[in-house]
Amino acid sequence: MTSSEPMGLRERKKARTRAAIQRHAVRLFLEQGYAATTVEQIAAAADISPSTFFRYFPTKEETVLYDSVDQLLIEAGRRQPKDLSLLGAVRAALHEVHGNLSPEAWAGERRRQALVFSEPELRAKAMEGHLRSTYLMADWVAARTGRSASDFEVHTWAGAVVGVILSTAQLAATDLDADYVGLLDRAFTHLENGLPL
Incomplete structure (x- = not known):
């Protein structure tokens, strides 16, 4: 990402990533149960690292509450x-x-x-x-x-x-x-x- 990239595009990319994480989290929670689903499983489903997950959501529950x-x-x-x-x-x-x-x-x-x-x-x-x-x-x-x-x-x-x-x-x-x-x-x-x- 270059510094000349418009902020609007960056924000849209962040919003898409946040939405994808939330979508996978909700799907896994419904399939496996909320308690049985881990951050690592959500991150893997969204094709991101757990550290990237935490840049978007501070906790597992926030993926649903957002x-x-x-x-x-x-x-x-x-x-x-x-x-x-x-x-x-x-x-x-x-x-x-x-x-x-x-x-x-x-x-x-x-x-x-x-x-x-x-x-x-x-x-x-x-x-x-x-x-x-x-x-x-x-x-x-x-x-x-x-x-x-x-x-x-x-x-x-x-x-x-x-x-x-x-x-x-x-x-x-x-x-x-x-x-x-x-x-x-x-x-x-x-x-x-x-x-x-």
């Missing part, structure tokens, strides 16, 4: 027209990201989510990721509304949206053929209507 879709959703949310409501912009961003992911990539994301919910060790650690998602969402809402990310209403709104996404993902993880985006649309409508029961 969520590349979160950042894609935030970036897509930033591109949404200002005349959309906040929830409308979240919905539009979700549809944009889903539409841009290949069917294979989306299926891989669904398998990753199912694995997180099925393994108690991963499920517990995933809570930290959900907190990060709430802060990411609050930052986005703050930028869109001109309010502070620490504003009570901004933070609780972000938490409600992340909670709806999380609870829908948990339900959808039991049926990988479920229309996940359709379920999220239904959940967002429920949230928009004030979560009536």
